Amino acid sequence: MDKVFEKVWINCLEIIKDIVEWQHFKTWFEPIKPVALKEKILTIQVPSQFFYEYIEEHYVSLLAKTLKRELGKDARLEYRIMVDSGNRNNKPQTIDVPGQGYKSYSNNEMDFPLVINNPVKNPFVIPGLKKMQINPQLNQAYTFEAYVEGDCNRVARRAGKTVAEKPGTTSFNPLVIYGGVGLGKTHLAQAIGNEVKRLHSNKVVLYVSSEKFINQFIDHGRNGAINDFIHFYQLIDVLIIDDVQFFTRAEKSQDAFFSIFNHLHQSGKQLILTSDKPPKDLEGVQERLLSRFRWGLSADIQMPDYDTKIEILEKKMKNDGLEMPPEVVKYIAYNINSSVRELEGALISLLAQSSLNKREIDLELAKKVLRNFVKSSSKEITIDAIQKMVCEYFDVPYDKLLQKTRKREIVQARQITMFLAKAFTKNSLKTIGEHFGGRDHTTVIHSCQTVKDLMDTDNLFKESVLELQQKVHLAAM
Ligand code: ADP
Numbered sequence: 001m002d003k004v005f006e007k008v009w010i011n012c013l014e015i016i017k018d019i020v021e022w023q024h025f026k027t028w029f030e031p032i033k034p035v036a037l038k039e040k041i042l043t044i045q046v047p048s049q050f051f052y053e054y055i056e057e058h059y060v061s062l063l064a065k066t067l068k069r070e071l072g073k074d075a076r077l078e079y080r081i082m083v084d085s086g087n088r089n090n091k092p093q094t095i096d097v098p099g100q101g102y103k104s105y106s107n108n109e110m111d112f113p114l115v116i117n118n119p120v121k122n123p124f125v126i127p128g129l130k131k132m133q134i135n136p137q138l139n140q141a142y143t144f145e146a147y148v149e150g151d152c153n154r155v156a157r158r159a160g161k162t163v164a165e166k167p168g169t170t171s172f173n174p175l176v177i178y179g180g181v182g183l184g185k186t187h188l189a190q191a192i193g194n195e196v197k198r199l200h201s202n203k204v205v206l207y208v209s210s211e212k213f214i215n216q217f218i219d220h221g222r223n224g225a226i227n228d229f230i231h232f233y234q235l236i237d238v239l240i241i242d243d244v245q246f247f248t249r250a251e252k253s254q255d256a257f258f259s260i261f262n263h264l265h266q267s268g269k270q271l272i273l274t275s276d277k278p279p280k281d282l283e284g285v286q287e288r289l290l291s292r293f294r295w296g297l298s299a300d301i302q303m304p305d306y307d308t309k310i311e312i313l314e315k316k317m318k319n320d321g322l323e324m325p326p327e328v329v330k331y332i333a334y335n336i337n338s339s340v341r342e343l344e345g346a347l348i349s350l351l352a353q354s355s356l357n358k359r360e361i362d363l364e365l366a367k368k369v370l371r372n373f374v375k376s377s378s379k380e381i382t383i384d385a386i387q388k389m390v391c392e393y394f395d396v397p398y399d400k401l402l403q404k405t406r407k408r409e410i411v412q413a414r415q416i417t418m419f420l421a422k423a424f425t426k427n428s429l430k431t432i433g434e435h436f437g438g439r440d441h442t443t444v445i446h447s448c449q450t451v452k453d454l455m456d457t458d459n460l461f462k463e464s465v466l467e468l469q470q471k472v473h474l475a476a477m
């Protein structure tokens with residue numbers, strides 16, 4: 001059963017997800033856990049001090065607004081910060097601090113209670129952040145045991161094992177793992193981190209996506225704290241940077257990474273990098289960095305073969321305590337060839353369908369689900385296509401849809417288009433707004449709400465919307 005605070009937080013995330021770019025959302029919001037709601041104070045747990053500061057500095061206004069929407073104007077936010085005690089047997093320690101619009105938060109919404117007019121200096125800033133307090137940011141589920149070995153990943157997996165046993169002292173430094181989307185790079189890189197922690201609990205491990213690294217870098221640049229940033233990274237014994245292809249174009253961050261890389265490498269620390277292409281194809285990454293990447297071992301990961309796919313599926317099922325007939329497992333393995341992530345996706349869809357329809361999993365259901373599954377991931381309808389369909393349907397000129405015309409039919413057509421774009425595409429509210437002559441996300445939210453309200457009260461309107469939904473749905477298949 002969902003607890004109230006979880007509901008509240010889920011509702012907040014729904015809104016935030018649409019406003020914040022996807023990568024930022026993943027980095028800064030997904031790791032947050034709601035833990036309590038008392039009176040109008042929502043407490044959220046964040047993984048580290050740094051995290052807390054980052055959120056307070058960058059997202060306090062957004063959080064304030066969404067929370068206010070959910071809980072009314074007395075809403076307040078508190079944080080629970082996890083402090084890594086360095087001892088894996090202890091439960092992580094936490095400290096609670098109030099949200100306070102930390103540092104430079106200023107805009108004209110000073111009425112929000114999160115912002116204390118006279119900000120108290122946060123008493124929990126840890127001076128000179130001690131080594132052991134660095135949270136490795138690892139997902140405990142990503143282990144070697146859970147990572148099936150096959151021809152597709154044997155070299156990478158074994159090199160990873162070796163590196164985890166003897167970090168920094170083998171010739172696999174850096175270890176570069178590369179391969180397509182959803183083939184298991186992040187899992188393997190994190191498994192190395194987890195294994196290092198298991199075997200050498202005193203080693204400081206840090207997993208970071210290059211996107212987050214770049215964010216942090218930019219952030220420290222603004223505060224004139226680049227040296228702090230570099231020093232922080234120089235404390236790490238095993239540094240894992242995921243998806244280095246995002247370094248393309250981030251010139252300055254590459255410079256910082258270059259000095260961190262050199263320092264760590266010279267001090268016998270381990271570097272593990274992942275990339276969606278082989279290092280030689282990383283355009284936009286400085287040659288001096290690429291040449292560093294070549295110092296160690298680059299190992300690729302491929303799509304698993306049939307037997308390995310079966311083994312992966314069986315492992316996932318065992319972990320989750322599930323059973324299904326062998327012919328179904330074979331059917332999935334045979335038909336999914338894009339990535340391991342899709343393989344998992346198919347399994348999950350199948351389970352969902354079976355429990356929704358209270359139906360045993362059999363080959364027939366698998367065929368049905370996989371048909372939809374492959375279809376839904378094969379084609380996505382665009383905002384432009386939806387705009388065209390609505391214009392045709394209501395016989396409204398396309399350019400009118402984008403202009404600021406206040407004529408009722410046009411306003412309604414525009415609102416319906418936004419509503420459909422929200423429902424049928426993965427675009428953010430911001431992007432949708434931009435497709436309508438640069439309107440902002442609040443307009444889109446408003447439009448979607450209006451359409452929903454009108455559908456409740458106006459039958460004719462409702463019919464049009466349903467008919468259009470049907471058309472868009474068919475076009476998206
Ligand atoms: P990437 O980082 O390459 O995009 P991920 O590491 O996120 O891919 O993997 C996608 C999903 O597939 C994850 O849930 C991961 O656990 C799973 N996965 C990938 N390879 C394997 C494997 N060899 N054994 C078990 N699970 C795997």
Ligand code: MG
Pocket residue numbers: 185186187242243
């Ligand atoms: Mg990944």
